Amino acid sequence: MKTIALTVDGVAVTVVEGASAAAAVAARTHVFHHSRTGHPRGPFCGMGQCFECRIRINGRLALACLERASSGMAITTGA
Amino acid sequence: MPEHFDILVLGAGPAGLAAARTAARSGLTVGLVDEQSAPGGQIGRRPIWLRPSRLRPSRAFRETIDALRSDSRITYFPGERVVACEKGPALVTETPHGCAMLTGGSLILATGARELVLPFPGWTLPGVMALGGLQVLAKGGWPVAGGGIVLAGSGPLLLASARTLRQAGAQIHAIVEQASRQAVLRFLAGLPAWPTKVLQTLAFAPGMLRMGYETDAFVVEALGQGVLEAVRIESRGRRRIVPCSYLGIGMGLIPNVEAARGLGCALEGNPHPAVAVNAFQETSQRGIYAAGEITGIGGAELARLEGAIAGYAAAGNLTRARALSARRAHWMRFGAHLMRQFALRDSIRQLAEPMTIICRCEDVTLGAIDQVSDAGTLKLLTRLGMGACQGRMCQPALAELRPRYRPGATSGIPRPPLFPARLETLAGLAPGEPL
Amino acid sequence: MNPDLIVIGAGIVGAAAALAATQAGLETVIVESAVPGAGVTGAGMGHLVILDDALLALSARSLELWRALPDHAGSEYRNTGTIWVAETADDLAGLAQQSIHLEAQNVTSRLLDGASLQALEPDLARDLPGGLLVPDDAIVYAPKALAYLLEQARSAGARLLLGRRVTRLTGGGVRFADGTTLTGAVLVATGSQGSELLPELPIAPRKGHLVVTERASASIRHQLVEAGYLRTVHEPGQATVAMNVQPRPEGQLLVGSSRESGIQDPGVSPGIVARMLRRVFRFLPTLREHSAIRIWSGFRPATPDGLPYIGRIPGRGQVWAALGHEGLGITTATGTAELLVDLMLERRGRIDPAPFDPARRMLAP
Numbered sequence A: 001m002k003t004i005a006l007t008v009d010g011v012a013v014t015v016v017e018g019a020s021a022a023a024a025v026a027a028r029t030h031v032f033h034h035s036r037t038g039h040p041r042g043p044f045c046g047m048g049q050c051f052e053c054r055i056r057i058n059g060r061l062a063l064a065c066l067e068r069a070s071s072g073m074a075i076t077t078g079a
Numbered sequence B: 001m002p003e004h005f006d007i008l009v010l011g012a013g014p015a016g017l018a019a020a021r022t023a024a025r026s027g028l029t030v031g032l033v034d035e036q037s038a039p040g041g042q043i044g045r046r047p048i049w050l051r052p053s054r055l056r057p058s059r060a061f062r063e064t065i066d067a068l069r070s071d072s073r074i075t076y077f078p079g080e081r082v083v084a085c086e087k088g089p090a091l092v093t094e095t096p097h098g099c100a101m102l103t104g105g106s107l108i109l110a111t112g113a114r115e116l117v118l119p120f121p122g123w124t125l126p127g128v129m130a131l132g133g134l135q136v137l138a139k140g141g142w143p144v145a146g147g148g149i150v151l152a153g154s155g156p157l158l159l160a161s162a163r164t165l166r167q168a169g170a171q172i173h174a175i176v177e178q179a180s181r182q183a184v185l186r187f188l189a190g191l192p193a194w195p196t197k198v199l200q201t202l203a204f205a206p207g208m209l210r211m212g213y214e215t216d217a218f219v220v221e222a223l224g225q226g227v228l229e230a231v232r233i234e235s236r237g238r239r240r241i242v243p244c245s246y247l248g249i250g251m252g253l254i255p256n257v258e259a260a261r262g263l264g265c266a267l268e269g270n271p272h273p274a275v276a277v278n279a280f281q282e283t284s285q286r287g288i289y290a291a292g293e294i295t296g297i298g299g300a301e302l303a304r305l306e307g308a309i310a311g312y313a314a315a316g317n318l319t320r321a322r323a324l325s326a327r328r329a330h331w332m333r334f335g336a337h338l339m340r341q342f343a344l345r346d347s348i349r350q351l352a353e354p355m356t357i358i359c360r361c362e363d364v365t366l367g368a369i370d371q372v373s374d375a376g377t378l379k380l381l382t383r384l385g386m387g388a389c390q391g392r393m394c395q396p397a398l399a400e401l402r403p404r405y406r407p408g409a410t411s412g413i414p415r416p417p418l419f420p421a422r423l424e425t426l427a428g429l430a431p432g433e434p435l
Numbered sequence C: 001m002n003p004d005l006i007v008i009g010a011g012i013v014g015a016a017a018a019l020a021a022t023q024a025g026l027e028t029v030i031v032e033s034a035v036p037g038a039g040v041t042g043a044g045m046g047h048l049v050i051l052d053d054a055l056l057a058l059s060a061r062s063l064e065l066w067r068a069l070p071d072h073a074g075s076e077y078r079n080t081g082t083i084w085v086a087e088t089a090d091d092l093a094g095l096a097q098q099s100i101h102l103e104a105q106n107v108t109s110r111l112l113d114g115a116s117l118q119a120l121e122p123d124l125a126r127d128l129p130g131g132l133l134v135p136d137d138a139i140v141y142a143p144k145a146l147a148y149l150l151e152q153a154r155s156a157g158a159r160l161l162l163g164r165r166v167t168r169l170t171g172g173g174v175r176f177a178d179g180t181t182l183t184g185a186v187l188v189a190t191g192s193q194g195s196e197l198l199p200e201l202p203i204a205p206r207k208g209h210l211v212v213t214e215r216a217s218a219s220i221r222h223q224l225v226e227a228g229y230l231r232t233v234h235e236p237g238q239a240t241v242a243m244n245v246q247p248r249p250e251g252q253l254l255v256g257s258s259r260e261s262g263i264q265d266p267g268v269s270p271g272i273v274a275r276m277l278r279r280v281f282r283f284l285p286t287l288r289e290h291s292a293i294r295i296w297s298g299f300r301p302a303t304p305d306g307l308p309y310i311g312r313i314p315g316r317g318q319v320w321a322a323l324g325h326e327g328l329g330i331t332t333a334t335g336t337a338e339l340l341v342d343l344m345l346e347r348r349g350r351i352d353p354a355p356f357d358p359a360r361r362m363l364a365p
């Protein structure tokens, strides 16, 4: 299977082509952000409804479960 | 300038795809919008471990997806989320990079359903996910092969999800169904009326038993320091701890009615309303149709039929639309059968404790909610539902936990946008005004 | 047992008045047809701001009173200050005048040139010529401020009756929808619905929109209001917009403002929201990428001359009004309350009541 390379919080990650951006982040961490009162959180609904998987892709806000990972993407967590 | 189509379809799941196809077949131009990067909705996602050649969705489904490519009357906009709906009708869409406006002669809403998860202690730990959500994430390459998985909740989605996760290489430690053994047996006994469902169940069954499927059981607590490490399961009065890295949990599906409500379409049902439609899938607003699980939970077959009817009806092809109504009635009975047998046991509504977070966006606890007594004050003083998910997760859950907050009491004028939208997108809403 | 004073309406104005009256020794009952915050108080922004117009003295005194409230953290009170932002050299000259007017009320302010403005608020557009910092202005979360005032009033002895709609004034008190009555002096503080009980006082709802963003990385620290804001308040025109942005303590931004007259539909108007946001981008271009969670509208209770009605209603005995606070009622609730109680007890107060006397605008019965 073809893989693609990208970065998550500056660290290089490879995933299978077609993987979601969420899967790319999961290759590095399951904690996508911290809640208002500081609890660690990760993806919950998997379908764009809960906003727990919010990331930035090349600086733009996006939902990791709705986006596909692509080569060279720079993802940051904690959005 | 907005792009114009005879018919706009919002949602490219089974219902939206069928609607696009029948409307196009009737000679109309169709704009089909969906936030996912590929068509198929919640059920039609291709797992990344399958190569396209091995894709074996049902024939009707494959035809529909093929139609997208071959039918020049259908313009498909993948990866675009509709953030505002206007009468007219017009849809404002957004991607992480830009925005656009589409207008149409009529509109077919096929926004599907999401999962209902009732809060319980520990449910906000990373690793606890909605049941179908875990399935969907695994299909998208989320690494599930390592740690063990527990699946919990209710209904056939437990089985579908287990099957997918097994294919992804996961170790499934337990599958716990809250419904009673008798209810599950009654569900199975009723299935022969829908032979394809019997076949599906037979395909799942042996694996299920091997993976430890049990009824009358539910997860009462998720345990872990910072991430999920184990769950506590209660089964016929006995509790046990099962270590796991993931818990997929879902108590059923609820319609995504927000877009329809914003457009003024009448809703029906409580505590989880669906869009009310007539025999032609038309809503209370003329020219706005709704099809699929937005109108009630009934499975993909029903969604496809409703979509086809809506597409024909919106195109004025009423004879064709009418011809499908008997089959639709047949599959509606399946939906009703499903809902009846997998009704929730009340103890699931009692799991949340005062410290349990109900609103994940704003970290509002049940204890804080119980300090106020009416819906208006709840919003103003606790900020429940004021976060990014706009109440999509917490409000249905609260309607189950505290019936006084059922919709009707809380629903006022819907506040736009439909989903969080960039200010620049909203600033572009009035066409023709210079910046 | 009959109270000394019946306050109709548990909005911010009624709540502040009930607190002041109770503290002055009046036995007070607050009656509310729905729940506290059901009126426009629940929709407002909660900027405590001194305006340089006919409300200068009232708003300046109101800020002193807000500061003097004990434990006002319960209101989520934050001393953010306001920066009035100039777009043109003329604006800046106007702000210099404003600074002098504030000085006369003992209100500190500091003129900023373009560079100091940038240094304080780096998200502002670089071409802006300057601004005026009013450091003692503040913000509250209006629903919490209301809850706080009611709680203070209650612990001082006031009673709160919820779900009780007053259908008419009886002369010596009020009659409720269920036919029961209550006797006592009456303060009508029913906001935009003031004319229902007091038809002689014209009040026209003036629609405004607000957008709340997600918590995000904006570095805005002061409430930012464009210098032209007051023009939009006083313009009789159909629809006006002005940049008015508030940083919430949780990191969200409240983005306004708009004014529309002659509209009853409470639905959000996308066209006016678009105009409002474009105006905001003129000053805060980086906000374009922030995302909005919700947009809503509210109706400011506006009077024909822009001033509230505060005082006794001629010809109605012990019937008083505190109505028509337009877009400044959160701020001026405290000053209004003090003024009213001074009038009721026939005390000489700090604020000249004459401009607010309801008799000035009364329609022939």
Ligand SMILES: Cc1cc2nc3c(=O)[nH]c(=O)nc-3n(C[C@H](O)[C@H](O)[C@H](O)COP(=O)(O)OP(=O)(O)OC[C@H]3O[C@@H](n4cnc5c(N)ncnc54)[C@H](O)[C@@H]3O)c2cc1C
Residues within 6 Å of the ligand: A046, A047, B010, B011, B012, B013, B014, B015, B016, B033, B034, B035, B036, B040, B041, B042, B043, B044, B080, B081, B082, B083, B110, B111, B112, B113, B114, B115, B131, B132, B133, B135, B136, B157, B160, B161, B253, B256, B259, B291, B292, B293, B294, B298, B299, B300, B303, B418, B419
């Ligand atoms: C997470 C999940 C997993 C499931 N897995 C299975 C399974 O394995 N087997 C099974 O038999 N059934 C499964 N189901 C049930 C099945 O998905 C439904 O029965 C069926 O898909 C309903 O079809 P639909 O067309 O009504 O809605 P959906 O398939 O839900 O399609 C709705 C589409 O609309 C899109 N959409 C919604 N709002 C917007 C918007 N504002 N902008 C842009 N796009 C939007 C959604 O992204 C989605 O693609 C699952 C359901 C869920 C929620």
Ligand SMILES: Cc1cc2nc3c(=O)[nH]c(=O)nc-3n(C[C@H](O)[C@H](O)[C@H](O)COP(=O)(O)OP(=O)(O)OC[C@H]3O[C@@H](n4cnc5c(N)ncnc54)[C@H](O)[C@@H]3O)c2cc1C
Residues within 6 Å of the ligand: C008, C009, C010, C011, C012, C013, C014, C031, C032, C033, C034, C035, C036, C037, C038, C039, C040, C041, C042, C043, C044, C045, C046, C047, C048, C049, C164, C165, C166, C167, C189, C190, C191, C192, C193, C207, C208, C209, C210, C256, C297, C298, C299, C300, C301, C322, C323, C324, C325, C326, C327, C328, C329, C330, C331, C332
């Ligand atoms: C978008 C917007 C932004 C704003 N921002 C600010 C700001 O930043 N700073 C500021 O100072 N002001 C602001 N305001 C203005 C402020 O919100 C109002 O001036 C203020 O809330 C008015 O309060 P009130 O108590 O007079 O009215 P309301 O809050 O409307 O209270 C009246 C109460 O009376 C009740 N009532 C009505 N009729 C009856 C009856 N017959 N019997 C019993 N009860 C009755 C109602 O239910 C209601 O609760 C803003 C307003 C808007 C719309």
Ligand code: FES
Residues within 6 Å of the ligand: A042, A043, A044, A045, A046, A047, A048, A049, A050, A051, A052, A053, A054, A063, A064, A065, A066
């Ligand atoms: S996981 Fe819920 S929005 Fe992505």
